[in-house]
Amino acid sequence: MPHHRRLPPPKAHWALLATLLFAVTVLLGLTALVGGRFAADGTHTTEGGAAVPAAVRDGGPIIDPRGAEPVTSRLRPKTVALTFDDGPDPEWTPRILDVLARHGIHATFFVTGGQVTRHPGLTADIVHRGHELGNHTATHTDLGAAGDVRAQIELRATDLAIAGAAGTGTSLVRPPYSSTADAVDDAGWRAASRLGGEGRLIVLSELDSRDWQRPGVDAISAAITPRTDDGAVVLLHDAGGDRSETLAALDRVIPELKAKGWRFDTVSGAAGLSGTTAGVDGLTRFGGWLLIAAVQTGEALSTALGWLLVAASVLALLRTVLVLVTTAIHVRRGRTAPSRPPVREPVTVIVPAYNEAAGIEATIRSILASDHHPTWVIVVDDGSTDGTADVVERLALRRVTLIRQRNAGKPAALNTGLAAARTELVVMVDGDTVLEPGTVGAVIQPFADPSVGAVSGNAKVANRGGLLGRWQHIEYVIGFNLDRRMYDVGECMPTVPGAVGAFRRSAVLALGGVPEDTLAEDTDLTMALERDGWRVVYEQEARAWTEAPATLGQLWKQRYRWCYGTLQAIWKHRGAVVAKGAAGRLGRRGIPYLLLFQVALPVLGPFVDVAALFGVLTGDWKTALLYWSVFLLLQLVPGVIAFRLDRESLRPLLFLPLQQFVYRQLMYLVVIQSVMTALAGARLPWHKLDRLGQSAPPRSLVDAE
Template sequence: MTTTPSRGRRRAPSRIERAAGKAAALQKPRVILAGLLLLALTSVMLLDGYLRAEVGGDQRVRTGASASEVPDDILDGGPILTFRGGQATTVSVPDKTIALTFDDGPNPTWTPEVLEILEKYDVPATFFLVGSMVSRYPDIVEDLVEQGNEVGIHTFTHVDLSYQSDARVDREMEQTQLALAGAAGVTTTLFRAPYSSETDAIDNYSWPVYQRLGEDGYTSVFVDTDSDDWKRPGVSNIIKWATPEDGKGASVLFHDAGGERSQTIAALPTYIKKMKAAGYTFTTISGVMQEENAAAREASGQQADGAVPGGEADGATGGAGAAEGATGGAGAAGGTVDRLQAAHREATGVTLYEGKALVAAVAVAEWTVPTLSVGLAVVGVAVMGRFGMMLILARRHYRKRNKRRFSWGPDVTRPVSVIVPAYNEKECIANTLESLARSTHPIEIIIVDDGSTDGTSEISREAAGALGMTNVRVIRQENSGKPAALNNGVRNASHDIVVMMDGDTVFEPDTVRQLVQPFADPKVGAVAGNAKVGNRNTIIGAWQHIEYVMGFNLDRRMYDLLRCMPTIPGAIGAFRRDAVLEVGGMSEDTLAEDTDITIAMHRAGWNVVYQEHARAWTEAPGSLKQLWSQRYRWSYGTMQALWKHRKSLTDKGPAGRFGRVGMPLVVLFQIVTPVFAPLIDVFTAYSMIFIDFKAALLAWFAVLCVQLVCAAYAFRLDREKYRYLLMMPLQQLAYRQMMYLVLIHSCITALTGGRLRWQKLKRTGEVGTPAGVS
């Protein structure tokens, strides 16, 4: 056992360390940015669900309730209900007059066709619009208003307001007002309740709603004649049912949305021509009220002043407002008739800007959600394809490598060098040496102490002496990082094969012998071993154990068979010494020096293989903070390595196989798919909350079952105990989400040009010899 002392004064920080120091201050903002992106996605999904009445939707409709609290003159009155001076009053449509109304729009297919017909026959109409639809199709609403038609509120999500709280009623009205302001620059005083009909259908539950809205200045509009076009009874029936009896005036109901409306479109021109031929005129609800106002003034001996109906809309709060006379103001010239304002009011100020912001947000949601849906389909296919590839190729790999006649060539029996880079590994280094002391293969051990301050070197020497090991060298160097420590060990290695392991890892007695057998093939330049989680008896440890067995080792079997292994794990890997020196050793250019050198070996023409029988037991991070730190470094380092070797895509010949096969697979399966994989969970939650809980839950369980099958097969191949799979559902709900955030954080760091240094994890030394691990 020899020791090489450190030399000279402390070195200046390396380029990567200086860059890391500058980047450290930027990491917190990047975490915040990742969180904001996730919050924005969630907000967009919630908005989209709300627009479709899937968030907060309530399809309950009251029928058959008592109307004992409703005045008889209201039940028997006309279709227009106002609360002038605080007194409920109804207005009827004059004879030979039709107030043509449409409900449930706008609709991108049917509403423009309705508008075209109205414009052709010079007929105005009143459209009672659903706020969510207004926000989705603002251009149609703008055209509708510019054409001279009138708009009213039909709530934001088409709910029966008699079931809703006062706050929900206010919200339904205010949001629709904002949508109208953003779409057409107006607000309105007209309202029609969803599922309403004639005034005689008002009951004790809906009456307080109308009273409350009347106090806010709204005019509630009902129906005299219903075309029942929503039933699609045929064109002739629609025309028949929409025709008032005996020349009476009527508020007539059609629908321009809410279903297939081709029969409505076909019936409307014939209906208009028929009614005009019968001497009818068409007007809006405001037109009816204006006529009623003029008639009332004439009856009281006053000259009609041309005022038009409705309370002045208060767009800032979404209420109709307390216009002069609309809620009890004095009548003109001391008369008894209230002076009314127009149903439309120009939206200005805060109301206008809030409305435009709502419409803009909806436009983003309308674009984002379908795009995400396409991405979900692509990710779903990629994920399921990966599972299928892993199962098929892993099975082929197992059958190939476990045949009795399979051999790498003549047994490799010559001594090898085992390099152990160590930085503050006082808890683990003795266990590592004890495991190596039991090796069945001749080895020399080189411990490279990378500037430890906890006595790692002294503990190593003491442990080696206690174990009677004479094949141990301890080399001390100033703290230079793991790549430098490994390179130092390679330079000092005595043998042509070097095994690299971490200072917190323990080997089984037969690990080194198994690991070096592939070097019987002269084309093999590096061998990846089978890393196992030793501290698996905690929740975090069990989650990582599942990940190692299922993800890492199934992946390695697949990549091995495809001859494009992307990573030799730092915990257990073996290399030809000359091959390492040929590619320039371990590079400090990236944080994933193991991935970096593996790709370099491929590009140099060496084969890289996987030896599943060579097992190493490593101590996985014991806390979520340490786990985040480790996986962040892994993810970001992998991206660095792939970017560094991007020219491998154009490499020719056998050396270009990694660029042709491995690079696309790693980018797709380890970066692109995991980055977008949260879409599966987001849309699952979206579907559970907004669409069909049972169907979404069944789909989630189906995907989980597929993953369980893959995991169970991986456990079978590695002869692991299945009991850990009981943790898999919880892993999918918690652990996997964290891995998503880590990868997203890494992507943001990469895109913003940050650099990180190798981060030391806190160790406990709880992973002992393999015999103690169950």
């Protein structure tokens, strides 16, 4: 990633992200509300019928509740109105239409809004073939149990979908789960009264095929054949399951009844009703088109997010297996590695310091308390304004050199320290870090292998008392004890942390020193060493206790810089993808892993969370809980192993479930901010954190002086 002039980080992407999330939320909401799947007709709870007028209970199947008193209608004698519920269905509706066309008759199709939005062309075909449409709610909701608002949404959404698909409107409604007039209960009548207030007609049935039970062709044929010459509204289905028996029954009954002088017509035609169908204006039809497009887009998005969730689960599983296998290999190698003569060379510890007055003394004293001798300390004060250099001067300790310079940034301070060092092995330590006595000696032992150019130490969170500290503690333990072992085995270590890392001075100077053109100089330097042919390894016993951000704001600043700097380093070293040797291993193992698990998946995180939330809100909470449990398990198992390897108490892992809320969202928002900043070509400032001097080691250190 080329060096850019400093531009302010972009802000518009937050509005874009909020807009996208809002759009996704609306689309998923419409899909759940209008395009929701439903079960086929069946039994449902009924109430008594004391409030149902006798005119309705004893009347015909067509109820007009629009006036002061309800009016019912029957069909003309020897007239059948075939009605089909729950469609349109892409498999069975066309076949039923073909049967009706073959026999030259028309019928009424009570469609659901959800099915209309999925198959608008098929809905239009029903009308074009001369059939009649009726409203069967959007999601097959029981109107008797639904509230006023839900009932209006169900019916009006279906009206709008029909208008968009077929350019027509209808006043006919068949309430789901309804049957004959004498079966109307009090809840059903309350719903019918509401429908009458909206100018709608209710169409029940007189002969129920019960084809949803698939009782056989004979049973369906008998059920839809009138016993008298009275006209009849026949209830059938063109969706909700296998309708081959329905087709066969129609082919049998229609010719038989025609031979006996029966005629077939739509509900309106058979009852002599007028005005049940009307055209719609252009604005209404356009609104219908928008609804159909929104629901179809929402369903496509829901499907995509579902596959994304599956893919994320698979990747999480593969990642867990990978880190566990490579951890086992790393542990076994450590036990069986051939012994080498211990490295006893003198070491210089370089401490770049900018406004580190709160903790610099503890850092220096912990270095001088090292078991490894001789150990020299170079503190490079990078233009501090809080008296950091004065604190170092007042200590007046042997083997400590203080260099003052104007503020030029951490990489420049490290280069100043490298130039002043006189030892081949150097350890770089942040000014907020406290080392254990054995850290310096442990971190240089891998240099017994002449192919090793750098060693990553084991950074640990010191201020882990609060919830934020515990979350970071969990992240550090798992990241260092599993991820770095994996990188070590794969010979593709992307970063030697600034908190504690050892280097061959000559190797770093051969590269021109510590790079100063990225914000992640540690990652940049590590990748540069590997591209130059050096091995970079991990040493667990080289523990360093660092002060983690104590507030969410400070954490945001730190991770924003880390992530943005990592993207810079990846771009800068993108040529490693096609390189050979150590550089190729970095380019084809380490960099893809970083991009996939630390960039790509976090960017998609907000949309996955929205999908999971809607899964809970729309009743699919069991699936959402299952995925959440799987993800938690895939973090918990490695977490237990990592904590055991680091000889840490498992108690902090009790806070791992809470890490999925707030902390995880903060981390993926950081990635999004970093990606957008990088794409905008902006350059960030260093984002110096406020130090509180909380890098206390686990036990007292003895002053070597």
